[in-house]
Amino acid sequence: MPADTTPDTLHADQVAFWSGEGGDIWLAREARTDAMLAGLGEQALTAAAAQSGEVVLDVGCGTGATSRMLARAVGPSGTVLGLDLSEAMMAEASRRAAADGLANVRFAAGDASAYAFAPGSTDLLFSRFGVMFFGDPVAAFTHLRRALKPRGRLTFLCWRPFKDNAWAFVPFVAAVPFLPPMPRPGPHDPGPFAFGDRDHVRRVLAGAGFADITIDPIDDQAVFRASSLDEAAALAAEVGPMTRLLRAAPEAARRQAIDAVGKALAPYMADGAVRLSTACWLVKAVNPS
DSSP states (O other): OOTTOOHHHHHHHHHHHHHTHHHHHHHHHHHHHHHHHHHHHHHHHHHHTOOTTOEEEEETOTTSHHHHHHHHHHOTTSEEEEEESOHHHHHHHHHHHHHTTOOSEEEEESOTTTOOOOTTOEEEEEEESOSSOOSSHHHHHHHHHHTEEEEEEEEEEEEOOGGGOHHHHHHHHHHGGGSOOOOOOOTTSSSTTTTOOHHHHHHHHHHTTOEEEEEEEEEEEEEEEOSSHHHHHHHHTTSSTTHHHHHHSOHHHHHHHHHHHHHHHGGGEETTEEEEEEEEEEEEEEOOO
């Protein structure tokens, strides 16, 4: 971490990005992203085992795909709160829940590390790739744990190290020579791969007061459906850590980067799709008191 960078400034940067441009980017591409993440999300939801009548909090819920599944699992006697930073995403999530006739789920825009949860009110805290962005993760998870009932459960998915995730690493390595330089983040700085180190995740959760911590690997594939390498490259450019760099690059550099991504994806394309590995941690813990 640079000397002039603090957890607070890192966190503020994440909040600013995801409540503004980042949320808008996600909303524009969310159909493809949700399709890519659907299988992983289903595995996490199965592990979370939401029960009828439970109160559930879904952190970093995006447009609410997992929140709606959780709402169906807890039934009319249960409730789900979906939380994300983007007002635009929360509005879309609310619209979709209403269209599905789900009256037991609501959505709120806010920072999960500071949101005014009712203490001891929640049976299950769930997240699909939404908890890796806290500047001070121990403080954030301590705050979240206080929302859980005694023996309340935590279940979340996070990415393993960047190099283990070909869906992000392969396009990034191809594109980065053509893009503006970016500061190299510290290994635990907030961002998609902040929880790649299993020992770090365990330390964070133990420091926040969680118990019965399990962290298990899940391996899968990201599938980019495309009729050509050009289309596949354009899709791959919309996800992962190079998205912000591409948006900031001059048009000529952006075209060169996407062309390089297409060439890099060629070995992975077959039957109208590019398939690249995904590597995650499935994390579970409980609030002991």
